[in-house]
Amino acid sequence: MNRCYTTCKRLVKTSDNFLTLVDFCNSVDQIKQAHAQLITRGLGSHSIPACKLIKLLTSSSSTTLPYAQLVFDQVPLPDLFLYNTMIKAYAMTTTSGNSLLIFRSMIRVLSHMPNQYTFVFVFKACCAGLGSPEGKQVQVLAIKLGLVRNLFVTNALIQMYANWGLVHDARRTFDQSVDRDSFSWNIMIGGYVRLGKMDLAMQLFNEMPQHDIVSWSTVIAGYVQVSCFMEALDLFKEMLHTGPPPNEFTLASALSACANLVALEQGRWIHVYIDKNDIKMNDRLLASLIDMYAKCGEIDFASEVFNSKSNLKRRISPWNALIGGFAMHGKSEEAINLFETMKTENIKPNKVTYIALLSACSHGKMIDQGRGYFKSMLSTYAIEPEIEHYGCMVDLFGRAGLLDEAEEIIAHMPMPPDFVIWGALLGACRIHKDVKRGERIGSFMKELNPNHIGCYILLANMYSASGRWSEARVVREKIETSERKKTPGCSSIELSGVFHQFLVGDRSHPQTKELYMFLEEMLHKLKIAGYVPEYQEVLLDIDDEEDKETALSKHSEKLALAYGLMNTEAGTPIRIVKNLRVCIDCHQAAKFISKVYHREIIVRDRIRFHHFKGGLCSCKDYW
Ligand code: ZN
Ligand code: ZN
Numbered sequence: 001m002n003r004c005y006t007t008c009k010r011l012v013k014t015s016d017n018f019l020t021l022v023d024f025c026n027s028v029d030q031i032k033q034a035h036a037q038l039i040t041r042g043l044g045s046h047s048i049p050a051c052k053l054i055k056l057l058t059s060s061s062s063t064t065l066p067y068a069q070l071v072f073d074q075v076p077l078p079d080l081f082l083y084n085t086m087i088k089a090y091a092m093t094t095t096s097g098n099s100l101l102i103f104r105s106m107i108r109v110l111s112h113m114p115n116q117y118t119f120v121f122v123f124k125a126c127c128a129g130l131g132s133p134e135g136k137q138v139q140v141l142a143i144k145l146g147l148v149r150n151l152f153v154t155n156a157l158i159q160m161y162a163n164w165g166l167v168h169d170a171r172r173t174f175d176q177s178v179d180r181d182s183f184s185w186n187i188m189i190g191g192y193v194r195l196g197k198m199d200l201a202m203q204l205f206n207e208m209p210q211h212d213i214v215s216w217s218t219v220i221a222g223y224v225q226v227s228c229f230m231e232a233l234d235l236f237k238e239m240l241h242t243g244p245p246p247n248e249f250t251l252a253s254a255l256s257a258c259a260n261l262v263a264l265e266q267g268r269w270i271h272v273y274i275d276k277n278d279i280k281m282n283d284r285l286l287a288s289l290i291d292m293y294a295k296c297g298e299i300d301f302a303s304e305v306f307n308s309k310s311n312l313k314r315r316i317s318p319w320n321a322l323i324g325g326f327a328m329h330g331k332s333e334e335a336i337n338l339f340e341t342m343k344t345e346n347i348k349p350n351k352v353t354y355i356a357l358l359s360a361c362s363h364g365k366m367i368d369q370g371r372g373y374f375k376s377m378l379s380t381y382a383i384e385p386e387i388e389h390y391g392c393m394v395d396l397f398g399r400a401g402l403l404d405e406a407e408e409i410i411a412h413m414p415m416p417p418d419f420v421i422w423g424a425l426l427g428a429c430r431i432h433k434d435v436k437r438g439e440r441i442g443s444f445m446k447e448l449n450p451n452h453i454g455c456y457i458l459l460a461n462m463y464s465a466s467g468r469w470s471e472a473r474v475v476r477e478k479i480e481t482s483e484r485k486k487t488p489g490c491s492s493i494e495l496s497g498v499f500h501q502f503l504v505g506d507r508s509h510p511q512t513k514e515l516y517m518f519l520e521e522m523l524h525k526l527k528i529a530g531y532v533p534e535y536q537e538v539l540l541d542i543d544d545e546e547d548k549e550t551a552l553s554k555h556s557e558k559l560a561l562a563y564g565l566m567n568t569e570a571g572t573p574i575r576i577v578k579n580l581r582v583c584i585d586c587h588q589a590a591k592f593i594s595k596v597y598h599r600e601i602i603v604r605d606r607i608r609f610h611h612f613k614g615g616l617c618s619c620k621d622y623w
Contacts, residue, residue: 022052028064031056035071047079054082058089065089069098078106084117091125099125100134107141114141116150123156127163135160151179158184162191167200186214193222198231213244221253224260230499232257233266245277248285255288259295262577262604263494267292271305283315290318294325297575297602297609316350324356329609330619332364351383358392362399363608365622370396387413391421398428399622403437419445423454430462438462453479491560491578495567502559511563519562522593523553531592534585557586557603565597573600581605591615 022038025031035044035053043049053071057064072078072086083106090099103122107114114122119142126135139157142148148157154177161170174180174188185208192201198219205211205219216239223232236254239246246254251270258267271289274281286309293302306313306322313319319342326335339357342349349357354377361370374393377383390413397406406425410417422445429438438459445455456479463472492501500509509515523531533552552558557578564574582590582605594601595615603610611618 019049019052022049022056025056028057028067032067039074045075047075047077047082050075050078051082051085054085054089065093065095080106080115080118084115084121087118087125088121091121092128096125096128100138103138113145116147116153119147119150119153120156123153123160127160132164132166135164148173149178151177151181151184154179155181155183155187158187158191162187162194165191165195167191167195167197182208182210182212182215186212186218189215190218193218193225196222196226198222198226198228211243213247213250216243217247217250217253220250220257224253224256227260229257229260233261233263246273246279248280248282251279252285252288255285255292259288259292261492261494261499262296262575263497263499264296264298264575265494265497267296281309281312283312283317286312287317287321290321290325294321294328295604297573297604297611299325299329299331299609313345314347316347316353319347320350320352320356323353323360327356327360327363327608328604329611330363332360332366335360335364336366336369349381349383351386351389354383354385355388355392358389358396362392362396363619363622365400367396367400367402387415387418387421390415390417391424394421394424395428398425399431401428401432403428403432403434407437419448419452419454422448423458426455426458426462430458430465433462433466435462435466435468487579489556489578489580491556491576493560493564493574493576495564500560500563502556502563504556505554506556506559509563511566515559515563515566518566519553519558522562522565523589525596526589526592529592529596531589534583534588552585555583555586557582558589561590561593561601565593565599571598573602575602576604578603578605581607582610587617587621591617 022031022034025034031053038044038049038053050071054068057068057071068086068089072082075082078086083102087099087102087106090096090102099122103114103118106118119138122138123135126138139148142153142157147153154173157173158170158177161167161173170188170191174184177184185204189201189204189208192198192204201219201222205215208215216235220232220235220239223229223235232253236246236250236257239250251274255267255270258264258270270292273279274285274289279285286305289305290302293299293305302322302325306318309318319338323335323338323342326332326338335357339349339353342353354373357373358370361367361373370393374385374389377385377389390409393409394406397403397409403425406428410421410425413421422441426438426441426445429435429441442455442459445452445458449455456475460472460475460479463469463475488503490501490503492499494500502509506512535552557576560576560578561574564576568574582603587610590601590603590610590612592615593599594612601610601612603612609618
């Protein structure tokens with residue numbers, strides 16, 4: 001082998017000028033010509049030129065990998081460098097298994113052993129597509145060769161375990177490492193974040209000697225992922241004070257937190273920050289901005305932001321964000337028009353687009369369009385409908401009272417219906433007071449998961465909406481005695497950057513006394529204007545009308561609304577976010593408040609927006 005290497009070196013030297021020319025090849029054809037020249041000059045079977053060619057071939061695309069393999073195969077005695085180049089070329093591709101095959105052939109034939117780079121590439125290949133047994137075998141060899149203490153090898157190992165979700169193994173490697181850099185910390189923190197273990201991620205983040213942009217972005221995104229939006233925003237504010245300047249990824253996560261909290265002021269501040277600091281706008285950041293404005297009730301502004309960035313409209317995510325925004329605001333026609341424009345611009349819709357589009361049809365009672373779009377998914381775009389798309393269709397038919405058709409969709413689903421699908425149908429039975437069908441659906445749901453509280457809540461709601469109090473009481477008793485309690489209704493409102501949360505009948509707020517006095521006065525004013533409480537929303541069997549009214553008056557959205565009215569200037573719009581669906585009575589009350597107090601009220605519930613103005617709601621009472 002040494003003789004071969006010397007010959008190669010000599011040959012390379014004599015052909016130096018030619019090899020330099022290889023560096024200037026910028027197409028596969030040119031590389032092929034260079035390869036032919038190498039072969040005629042007797043250099044085709046030597047490691048150094050082969051290495052140059054393989055690097056060139058695989059630097060930008062993996063489609064040339066088979067050709068690279070051909071070049072590799074022509075070298076009878078590859079050196080360590082050539083082996084490493086080929087292992088690396090496969091490592092990050094869908095054929096990463098080949099890295100391991102080459103690695104194995106290398107340790108069989110090579111007289112000298114793999115080095116730290118070999119292990120880094122093989123571990124990368126393992127985390128890209130191989131199982132843990134292979135990775136652990138390779139690790140044993142690395143230990144034998146004393147290379148696991150190398151910083152790069154350690155980091156690749158931590159990454160491999162973290163990617164597989166084996167955080168204990170990753171942590172053990174991390175704890176045992178003698179040498180750590182910011183990558184090691186960030187990979188380990190990222191491993192916890194991926195599994196939603198935010199307490200462990202934060203513990204490590206706090207221990208980390210110095211945070212860089214990746215560490216900050218990882219934990220902020222992690223909090224958003226587990227729906228701890230306040231924590232995400234608090235951390236983002238801390239980063240602005242003590243950390244490096246945020247980048248487009250950090251800002252996208254912070255915007256997502258604002259969107260979910262309906263924190264419009266803070267979202268706007270981030271938008272200004274992006275413009276002022278010339279942050280590079282990419283399609284993901286643009287989509288986050290559109291989503292933030294849409295979810296904070298500013299759909300027109302979301303539209304404006306979308307239209308101002310025509311250079312980013314070649315990517316699907318900004319379109320999806322705006323179509324989803326229109327759907328949530330009940331602007332079904334706008335959603336459909338945007339979808340049609342998107343098609344004329346040759347942007348191919350994806351699964352997310354169709355979820356937004358079908359839910360727009362559902363909110364707008366556009367049965368025929370919905371049916372047509374659902375069919376076109378597969379026929380025009382070869383997108384196989386998933387359970388979410390079937391859910392949209394059940395919702396579309398269910399809301400419109402086409403309960404037979406909704407059941408038929410479920411019967412023809414290729415996958416077993418889940419709780420959400422049955423829940424959508426049971427919810428529709430409640431709206432259309434089809435108790436018999438509801439009971440049948442309820443029994444399917446109980447069979448699917450006897451301990452799931454959601455089914456009992458839906459059933460109780462259906463019974464009380466139909467005035468069947470005794471049945472409602474039986475189901476409610478079951479809910480009361482069950483281990484898992486119903487998620488309490490919770491509404492929040494942001495005033496000058498501070499969030500105020502209210503649960504049903506909440507008395508924990510420092511302004512409780514004034515709040516309840518205001519609430520009483522408010523309901524009195526609403527009644528004078530013609531508001532009549534909707535008793536069907538009372539879930540308990542209460543005989544006395546006045547008690548029913550008291551139960552309704554303490555709903556979380558009414559508390560948040562009263563609090564907003566009390567603490568804001570006349571004419572200021574009030575924005576409320578609720579974790580569950582808004583109830584019929586609160587919806588009715590909000591319509592009256594918007595008229596009596598001359599306020600715009602924007603309520604975002606779990607599914608959509610209600611924009612109340614002058615006594616009417618944007619949903620036209622269809623939700
Ligand atoms: Zn209510
Ligand atoms: Zn509404």
